[in-house]
Amino acid sequence: MVRRVVITGIGAVTSLGVGVQPLHEKSVAGQSGIRNGKSLCTGFDGAKELGRRKAFRLDRFCQLALVAAREALETAGWGETPPVDPYRVPCVIGSAIGGLITLEEEIEKIRQGEADDVSPLTVPKLMANAAAAHISMRHGLKGEVAAIVSACSGGAQAIVAGVRAIRSGEADAAVVGGAEAATSDFTAAIFTTAGALSPSGRTVPFSADRDGFILGEGAGVLVLEAAEVAEARGASILGEIAGYGVTSDAHHITAPEPTGAAAARAVTTALADAGAGEEDIAYINAHGTGTHLNDATEIVAMRRALGERFESIPISSSKSYLGHLLGAAGAVEAIATLQALRHRELPPVCGLSGADPELGQTDLLCAPRKLPEEEGALLALSNSFGFGGHNVALAIRA
Amino acid sequence: MKDIATSLDKDNVLSFLTDLILDMGVEQNEFNADATLEDLGLDSLDVVELAQGVKKKLRIAIAPGDFADAVTLGDAVERVLQKAAA
Numbered sequence: 001m002v003r004r005v006v007i008t009g010i011g012a013v014t015s016l017g018v019g020v021q022p023l024h025e026k027s028v029a030g031q032s033g034i035r036n037g038k039s040l041c042t043g044f045d046g047a048k049e050l051g052r053r054k055a056f057r058l059d060r061f062c063q064l065a066l067v068a069a070r071e072a073l074e075t076a077g078w079g080e081t082p083p084v085d086p087y088r089v090p091c092v093i094g095s096a097i098g099g100l101i102t103l104e105e106e107i108e109k110i111r112q113g114e115a116d117d118v119s120p121l122t123v124p125k126l127m128a129n130a131a132a133a134h135i136s137m138r139h140g141l142k143g144e145v146a147a148i149v150s151a152c153s154g155g156a157q158a159i160v161a162g163v164r165a166i167r168s169g170e171a172d173a174a175v176v177g178g179a180e181a182a183t184s185d186f187t188a189a190i191f192t193t194a195g196a197l198s199p200s201g202r203t204v205p206f207s208a209d210r211d212g213f214i215l216g217e218g219a220g221v222l223v224l225e226a227a228e229v230a231e232a233r234g235a236s237i238l239g240e241i242a243g244y245g246v247t248s249d250a251h252h253i254t255a256p257e258p259t260g261a262a263a264a265r266a267v268t269t270a271l272a273d274a275g276a277g278e279e280d281i282a283y284i285n286a287h288g289t290g291t292h293l294n295d296a297t298e299i300v301a302m303r304r305a306l307g308e309r310f311e312s313i314p315i316s317s318s319k320s321y322l323g324h325l326l327g328a329a330g331a332v333e334a335i336a337t338l339q340a341l342r343h344r345e346l347p348p349v350c351g352l353s354g355a356d357p358e359l360g361q362t363d364l365l366c367a368p369r370k371l372p373e374e375e376g377a378l379l380a381l382s383n384s385f386g387f388g389g390h391n392v393a394l395a396i397r398a
Numbered sequence: 399m400k401d402i403a404t405s406l407d408k409d410n411v412l413s414f415l416t417d418l419i420l421d422m423g424v425e426q427n428e429f430n431a432d433a434t435l436e437d438l439g440l441d442s443l444d445v446v447e448l449a450q451g452v453k454k455k456l457r458i459a460i461a462p463g464d465f466a467d468a469v470t471l472g473d474a475v476e477r478v479l480q481k482a483a484a
Binding site for chain 2: 047051052053054055056057114116117119120121124
């Protein structure tokens, strides 16, 4: 019998605000956090949230992660330390790039001929595992602590890492998620020359005139627990990671494999793992970057995995209102998916007035949609794909 | 720059180090010359930053190791003055 893995806590910082509540409420109200071609957490002040001293020693991606983790652990009702043996609580946080702001600041010193001034805090601030390390220190998590660095699927793979640790019996709970703050001119230039960033500054995934994604910053953290552990302590259960599928294209470093075979396999694996079929899916939170290639290939892959049933499954992309959070995307979008199920209301593709006809018949959401208020849990998929050919599908039940 | 170094005294070095430490996010109400670096929450990485600040802004060649036996902020002021006079 495989251990069930439930979600007892969620926390997020996004351009829609600090907390999971604005993330859901604003998204289903059709609001976007994108301003002037970027999706920044403008109201977020690390020093105010964490204290000046703490903030000084942290890159912004870590500040975002710590505040998201604080909310997640509060939601879960954890105290200063975990409610289970802390050595059985891993912490895995994905980040595609890590502390880019720190890296750029310190490299500038070298350019200015000030090598002696390079901060000794540089590596502790920029290393991709810093977010997980700081969360573990703050909350006394003594199981395995690591980053998953797999571009834009890292946040989703961090969730998978937590599920595996709990299912295997190695862990009783896990704190997992993703964090990113890499929205600099440098990053924008890279994704522009790579042809992935939206030159128009407006990103409408799955539209006929889509022209790329918008850079976003933020963090999402989830508390996962073995179901029996959560039930024994009387925790409030928000949902369940019912299944996952992780595959690789083994094709190209940036372009998705055109048949979508590997992405489709991630989806069918996740469904089988959840003991579900395509008829059970109430919603798909797409990877939906808004690049021409991603969106077209994602639809091909979904159709391949789910057959005709795909055409009547409501689908939308959080990147239409959050931008692309790179290594944080998978975690934040898993939270958005969970919230959509819990509140029985699906966020639309912000700005979409009609789906690209070349994508064929779909149920792409141009407006928020209420789900039936029926009893019993619903199932949704959250897709994440990453440069490198990484494909992750999470089957979330709530 | 020599002028800055020769015009240094305990008060202005203490004030300078205080500003550097404030920039590191330590709260001001924790300060006095008797405060230990440990009390202020400074670790070995912060001491390196302190030495970098002194070197850059006061043009005094001081290495992090020069603060090795500095227990209090007052001790750190003394080390800076010794280096400035050397």
